[in-house]
Structures are given as structure tokens and as C-alpha cells.
Amino acid sequence: MSSVVKKFFIASMFMWAAPVAILYGFNHNILPGSTHLDSYSLTLLSGFLAVISVNIVIAIYICMAMKEPSDKHEPDPAFLASAKASLRQKPNEAEDSSPTREKEE
């Protein structure tokens, strides 16, 4: 369970960090080639690259999640124990209630 949550958190962090970093890089001229652009193309390019980076992170997460083996079905042990206990109780309760119903009739 913890590996699932860890993957999710790492993917979420990348999803936030990548587009903000790309936008920051373009606006503060850190990325190479960003100084020569006029503001129209700068906005378009930085915006589209940021959106594409978010989608790339999503696609990577989908690939990672689909690869996990989900064939084993392991029910929660506490739930299983209480289910088995209720199964043992139920036949006794059925025997107790049926004679009372016959009396009422």
C-alpha cells in the first residue's frame, strides 16, 4: 500500500513542479533561446510546453500503474476474520429463531 501512495505522491509533485518550472524558466530567461521570442510566441510556447509536460507526467503514471500486478486478490484479514466469525454464529441463530416462529403460528 505504501508503494502505491509513494508513487502517487511522486507523480503529483512532478505534475506540479514541471509546468511551474517551465513557465518560470521561460519568463525569467533561464531556458536557452527564450530571450529571442516576442511576447506572443513566448506565451504560446511556454503555455503549450507546460500543458504537454503535465500530460507526459500523467502518461508515465498511467504506464507505471498499469504494470502493477493486480491479479492477486487479497481481502483485508480483519474483514475476513469477522466474516468467518459471523458465518459460525449464523447457523446457531437460525436454529434459535425457527422454533419461536413455529410457536407464534
Add this chain to the structure above:
Amino acid sequence: MPASSSAAMVGASSTWSRALMQISPYTFSALGIAIGIGVSALGAAWGILITGSSLIGAAVKAPRITSKNLISVIFCEAVAIYGVIVAIILQTKLESVPPSQLYAPESLRAGYAIFASGIVVGFANLACGLCVGIIGSSCALSDAQNSSLFVKILVIEIFGSALGLFGVIVGIIMSAQATWPSK
């Protein structure tokens, strides 16, 4: 009435249009940015609450579904991130203009472009977040019953998340042409 309409000055034929044109373009820009990020976050939160509650409930009896169905939560979160991206882009588009140019047509145009961009992104992301949330909740429930259904429902979810993408693309293109008059 004729006296007040003739007193309603230059370039305006009625008092309503004059009132609208006297609103500062910065008001419209600020509203656009606020609506863009605020309503996107609303859509993302709504989607995550719908899909998250179903996911946690279904995972009680079928814990294997959690790792794959977190994809729905990631799609909803992407919606919020689109709102953040557009808000950052829009606030870099805000520039100061000298007071004489504040109500020039080009200023008004820039203000309206930023406003429209924010509204487009906000409401597209609201719809997308809701859509992906409801699909994700059904996906979790059906995956718990029958794991072969997951991939088919994921295709529907990808179509749903394309709605937010359309809004972001149009919003970015609209905001790219928000140029304030320079002097």
C-alpha cells in the same frame, strides 16, 4: 432622458455602455485571473471528492483497485494544474499603462482578453473535473467487481479530460494576444 443621454459623452450612445467602458481593464483582468484559478480548483476538488469517496469505499473489499484507480485522481488534479498554469501566464500578462492610456481601446481589449481567458479556463475545468470525477467513481466500483472493465472505462475518462485541455488551449491562445498599449 434626452438630456442625460446627450450628456453621456464621447463614443457612447447610452449610459450603460459608458458605464461598462469606464470600468478599469485591470478590474476585468483581476476577475479573470481569480475566476480562472478559483473555478478550476472547484472543479478539481469536486471531482476528487466524488472519485475519492467511491475509491476508498470500494477498496474496503477489493484493495487491489487502489493503485490503478488513483489515475482518476491524477486526472482531476491535472485540471487544477491547468488552472494554475493559466493563472501564472495571465499574471505575467498584466502590465502597467500610463493613466492617459488606461481607457484606450487597446487597453480595454487586453483587459477583456485576460478576463475571457480566465473564464474559459475556469468553466472548462469545472466541467472536466466533474466529468472525470463521476466517471472515476464508476470506474472504481466496476473495477472492484470485474477488473477487465478498467481499461475500457479509462478510455472514456481520457475523452473527459480532453475537455479541460480544450479550455486551456483556447485560454492560452486568447491570453497570448493581450497586449497593452506601450508608451
